[in-house]
Amino acid sequence: MIEIQHIKKSFGEKTILNDVSLVMETGKCNLIIGSSGSGKTVLLKCIVGLFTPDEGHVIYDGQSMTELSVQDRKELRQQIGMLFQGSALFDSMTVEQNIKFPLDMFTDLKHKDKIKKVNEVLARVNMEGANKKFPSEISGGMKKRVGIARSIVLNPKYLFCDEPNSGLDPQTSLVIDKLIKDLTLEYNITTVVVTHDMNSVMEIGDHIFYIYQGHKQWEGSNKDIIHSKDEKLNQFIFASEFLQDAKQMRMMEAEKEKAGV
Amino acid sequence: MRFFTKFGQYLLLLKGMFTRPENPKIYWKEFMHQCVEIGIGSLPIVVIISLFLGAVTTVQTAYQLVSPLVPLSTIGQVVRDSMILELAPTVVSIVLAGVVGSKIASELGNMRISEQIDALEIMGINTKAYLVLPKIAAALLMIPCLITLSAFLGIWGGRTAADLSNIVAADIFDIGLRTHFSPFNVGFALSKAYTFAFIVSSVPAYYGYYVTGGSLEIGRSSTTSVVVSCILVLIADYALAALLL
Ligand SMILES: Nc1ncnc2c1ncn2[C@@H]1O[C@H](COP(=O)(O)OP(=O)(O)OP(=O)(O)O)[C@@H](O)[C@H]1O
Numbered sequence: 285m286i287e288i289q290h291i292k293k294s295f296g297e298k299t300i301l302n303d304v305s306l307v308m309e310t311g312k313c314n315l316i317i318g319s320s321g322s323g324k325t326v327l328l329k330c331i332v333g334l335f336t337p338d339e340g341h342v343i344y345d346g347q348s349m350t351e352l353s354v355q356d357r358k359e360l361r362q363q364i365g366m367l368f369q370g371s372a373l374f375d376s377m378t379v380e381q382n383i384k385f386p387l388d389m390f391t392d393l394k395h396k397d398k399i400k401k402v403n404e405v406l407a408r409v410n411m412e413g414a415n416k417k418f419p420s421e422i423s424g425g426m427k428k429r430v431g432i433a434r435s436i437v438l439n440p441k442y443l444f445c446d447e448p449n450s451g452l453d454p455q456t457s458l459v460i461d462k463l464i465k466d467l468t469l470e471y472n473i474t475t476v477v478v479t480h481d482m483n484s485v486m487e488i489g490d491h492i493f494y495i496y497q498g499h500k501q502w503e504g505s506n507k508d509i510i511h512s513k514d515e516k517l518n519q520f521i522f523a524s525e526f527l528q529d530a531k532q533m534r535m536m537e538a539e540k541e542k543a544g545v
Numbered sequence: 546m547r548f549f550t551k552f553g554q555y556l557l558l559l560k561g562m563f564t565r566p567e568n569p570k571i572y573w574k575e576f577m578h579q580c581v582e583i584g585i586g587s588l589p590i591v592v593i594i595s596l597f598l599g600a601v602t603t604v605q606t607a608y609q610l611v612s613p614l615v616p617l618s619t620i621g622q623v624v625r626d627s628m629i630l631e632l633a634p635t636v637v638s639i640v641l642a643g644v645v646g647s648k649i650a651s652e653l654g655n656m657r658i659s660e661q662i663d664a665l666e667i668m669g670i671n672t673k674a675y676l677v678l679p680k681i682a683a684a685l686l687m688i689p690c691l692i693t694l695s696a697f698l699g700i701w702g703g704r705t706a707a708d709l710s711n712i713v714a715a716d717i718f719d720i721g722l723r724t725h726f727s728p729f730n731v732g733f734a735l736s737k738a739y740t741f742a743f744i745v746s747s748v749p750a751y752y753g754y755y756v757t758g759g760s761l762e763i764g765r766s767s768t769t770s771v772v773v774s775c776i777l778v779l780i781a782d783y784a785l786a787a788l789l790l
Pocket residue numbers: 295300318319320321322323324325326327369480
């Protein structure tokens with residue numbers, strides 16, 4: 285469980301996060317949604333400690349990330365897997381070396397076992413056979429998937445994904461969503477996913493936090509989200525006309541039902 | 546004021562390099578890789594400039610030595626001392642500030658901008674230790690070697706030039722080389738070599754590691770780092786000469 289308590293973060297004059305408090309439960313997919321530029325990535329970086337919040341605390345199962353010593357923080361981070369919005373693959377290494385890197389650094393496995401593990405995670409993200417390619421030779425969506433593979437190779441206790449399915453086709457996107465969900469249940473980990481993809485929201489959103497102008501506007505599950513009365517949230521999720529029509533139809537049906545009864 | 550902030554940040558970067566490595570084997574591999582990059586990578590340019598430095602020094606010394614009272618072998622002595630004392634350590638370091646320094650700055654800058662440094666941090670790796678320490682250590686090992694090589698090549702280049710253009714015969718040049726040789730000069734040259742090696746690796750590493758912004762800033766900070774390290778090399782050159790000579 286990760287508790288985020290009253291986080292504030294500004295860059296210069298500009299306040300990005302203003303008193304955000306969230307509780308991310310273990311064994312669930314916690315989603316952070318919000319429009320572009322609303323501060324989702326900044327929030328995620330505050331949670332993992334890449335940005336130091338101006339105020340507030342982030343507590344990992346009782347350990348406060350902000351107050352740990354450098355050594356303890358390093359140890360906590362070895363249990364964290366993170367996919368960056370821009371993938372952040374090491375350009376000087378091949379796909380295989382990228383994924384193998386955490387294994388080289390932190391395990392004593394034999395070379396053969398490492399390669400086996402690499403191939404296993406590559407298969408989970410539908411990227412078999414890309415071992416010898418360099419990041420510059422694969423597409424953006426493929427980089428994303430290699431990034432996910434690298435973040436899960438050490439079986440992290442906490443998994444963070446910044447827009448795991450932006451730039452992916454609907455089918456692959458579904459594979460990634462399912463992978464994230466499966467890992468969360470299989471290893472009972474705490475998963476935090478930043479997304480603005482409504483498919484993923486409906487697919488894996490056990491607990492959804494909607495960030496609007498630097499604060500938490502709404503929270504709930506994917507079952508609640510379409511019935512929510514929050515105006516700002518509705519503007520966000522029913523942004524497209526198609527969805528608005530769908531919503532109108534749904535409301536009409538609901539009214540009919542009522543009339544029928 | 547900004548200078549002090551930057552200098553403090555630079556010292557903190559250096560201090561942050563010294564922690565227990567997560568996995569010494571990987572650090573060693575990275576160190577070896579950097580030795581090859583810095584040592585072998587800049588070998589051709591060092592060879593070329595050293596030969597020419599020696600040759601030019603010979604020709605110019607001969608041109609300036611017009612008095613018939615001075616023996617021709619003095620040219621050998623002058624070439625030897627200028628190569629060891631000044632040309633090999635300082636000129637080579639300035640060239641390496643461009644070759645090695647800009648590479649270090651842009652490599653680290655690119656890793657910073659594309660969040661690769663953040664990705665390493667999240668894995669629980671001390672990036673100051675993993676990315677910066679092997680580069681500085683490799684520079685401290687390889688650059689003095691390159692400078693020693695440069696001194697030898699420079700003297701040899703000078704001797705060859707003297708012989709080829711009929712300024713001094715090689716055997717007379719050799720007499721000059723053996724006259725009044727002071728081992729202290731070699732020690733002085735080596736202390737310069739280590740100081741400059743540290744400057745041309747740590748200053749660009751600092752500029753690269755703390756880049757903010759986009760790819761434009763990578764180029765800008767790599768240029769700044771080369772300029773700053775060249776100036777620092779010259780200042781250190783003067784300071785060491787004033788202190789030790
Ligand atoms: N390092 C930084 N320095 C200054 N401002 C920043 C920095 N990082 C982010 N910001 C600002 O914070 C705001 C939120 O950025 P953030 O990257 O969190 O958005 P986001 O919600 O992740 O958007 P997207 O969905 O497009 O990725 C932006 O206005 C951005 O300009």
